[in-house]
Amino acid sequence: MNTLLLSGGKDDILKAGEILARGGLVAIPTETVYGLAANALDGNAVRRIFEAKGRPMDNPLIVHIADFSDIKRFKLVSEIPEKAVKLAEKFWSGPLTIIMPKGESIPDEVSAGLDTVAVRFPSHKTAQEVIKAAGVPLAAPSANLSGSPSPTCAEHVMSDLNGRIDAVLDGGECKVGLESTVITLVTEPPGLLRPGGVTAEEIEEVIGKIEIDDAVLHQLKSGEKAASPGMKYKHYSPKAEVVLIVASDEDYINYVNERKGEGVAALCYDGDEKSLEVKALTLGEKNDYGEQAHELFKRLREVDELDGIKTVYARCPRPDGVGMAVYNRLIRAAGFEVIELEKL
Numbered sequence: 137m138n139t140l141l142l143s144g145g146k147d148d149i150l151k152a153g154e155i156l157a158r159g160g161l162v163a164i165p166t167e168t169v170y171g172l173a174a175n176a177l178d179g180n181a182v183r184r185i186f187e188a189k190g191r192p193m194d195n196p197l198i199v200h201i202a203d204f205s206d207i208k209r210f211k212l213v214s215e216i217p218e219k220a221v222k223l224a225e226k227f228w229s230g231p232l233t234i235i236m237p238k239g240e241s242i243p244d245e246v247s248a249g250l251d252t253v254a255v256r257f258p259s260h261k262t263a264q265e266v267i268k269a270a271g272v273p274l275a276a277p278s279a280n281l282s283g284s285p286s287p288t289c290a291e292h293v294m295s296d297l298n299g300r301i302d303a304v305l306d307g308g309e310c311k312v313g314l315e316s317t318v319i320t321l322v323t324e325p326p327g328l329l330r331p332g333g334v335t336a337e338e339i340e341e342v343i344g345k346i347e348i349d350d351a352v353l354h355q356l357k358s359g360e361k362a363a364s365p366g367m368k369y370k371h372y373s374p375k376a377e378v379v380l381i382v383a384s385d386e387d388y389i390n391y392v393n394e395r396k397g398e399g400v401a402a403l404c405y406d407g408d409e410k411s412l413e414v415k416a417l418t419l420g421e422k423n424d425y426g427e428q429a430h431e432l433f434k435r436l437r438e439v440d441e442l443d444g445i446k447t448v449y450a451r452c453p454r455p456d457g458v459g460m461a462v463y464n465r466l467i468r469a470a471g472f473e474v475i476e477l478e479k480l
């Protein structure tokens with residue numbers, strides 16, 4: 137299949153809408169990461185997403201809408217919880233996904249057989265325009281091959297999916313750089329299933345106490361069931377092994393430098409590179425979690441372009457605020473391998 141590269145112009149948005157309306161796959165920009173979109177109401181179209189990504193069929197997809205009223209209009213949920221209205225008023229459009237009891241129009245392929253559905257209203261103008269042009273809500277997981285880092289620009293999408301999907305709509309770099317925060321309202325208290333650009337603290341200000349799901353910060357024990365199926369998979373991994381190092385600035389630098397000459401690279405904070413004696417990729421300022429979120433996936437992809445690197449020693453942010461989202465992605469990229477030279 138020849139994958140069309142579309143720009144964000146009006147004609148191209150209409151073209152993307154047409155492809156989607158007839159059951160095709162288009163990768164679209166959003167403020168979080170690029171999404172691989174299909175008509176969310178068409179089970180056959182949605183099945184093609186799983187095939188193109190190599191995504192396990194038991195991992196449900198997020199349904200993207202272009203207006204809050206789309207939830208009722210397309211019968212996406214069986215009931216809109218009061219807390220969903222409050223969250224939507226505060227955080228939509230934006231990087232927050234809300235899980236609710238699913239409605240009659242949701243095919244099993246979207247919900248992976250669960251009785252719930254995840255809904256998000258993205259703030260990216262192009263994403264909104266494509267949803268409107270398609271005339272239906274769009275199911276869209278991240279537009280990468282399953283297991284690799286999520287794409288934050290059109291080149292990343294092409295490098296993973298060229299020839300496997302109908303089109304990519306280029307909308308430049310994604311603002312947030314990590315996938316949306318996922319909150320479920322089908323449990324009481326509500327549960328944070330995946331941290332993202334909207335923080336747990338911000339959500340609690342609006343709807344009160346929430347529970348951070350165990351899988352957010354820890355590895356599930358074997359046999360334990362994931363509340364969010366996506367959280368059980370190893371994820372975001374470059375080909376080299378990633379190891380997280382919890383350490384002071386000085387201890388981190390010494391630890392890495394002691395291993396130079398062993399095919400080692402560093403994923404570090406701004407300034408560390410001056411003292412490091414190995415190839416260093418920076419995530420941003422030590423205390424700027426927003427910048428680290430923005431840079432992380434790009435840097436993980438860059439690791440694959442380095443020759444002869446077997447191990448990447450990554451610095452480990454504190455799991456507070458947006459740092460929780462960065463930590464959550466890094467620890468999965470590392471397959472939960474953490475070396476603690478100090479307490480986090």
Ligand code: AMP
Pocket residue numbers: 195196197198235247250252253254276277278315316318329330363364365366367
């Ligand atoms: P992605 O589309 O790559 O951003 O992944 C979507 C994430 O949302 C995955 O971690 C899914 O497991 C999660 N998700 C989607 N729908 C549901 C649902 N109904 N219940 C729990 N988690 C969900």
Ligand code: MG
Pocket residue numbers: 277278286
């Ligand atoms: Mg994904």
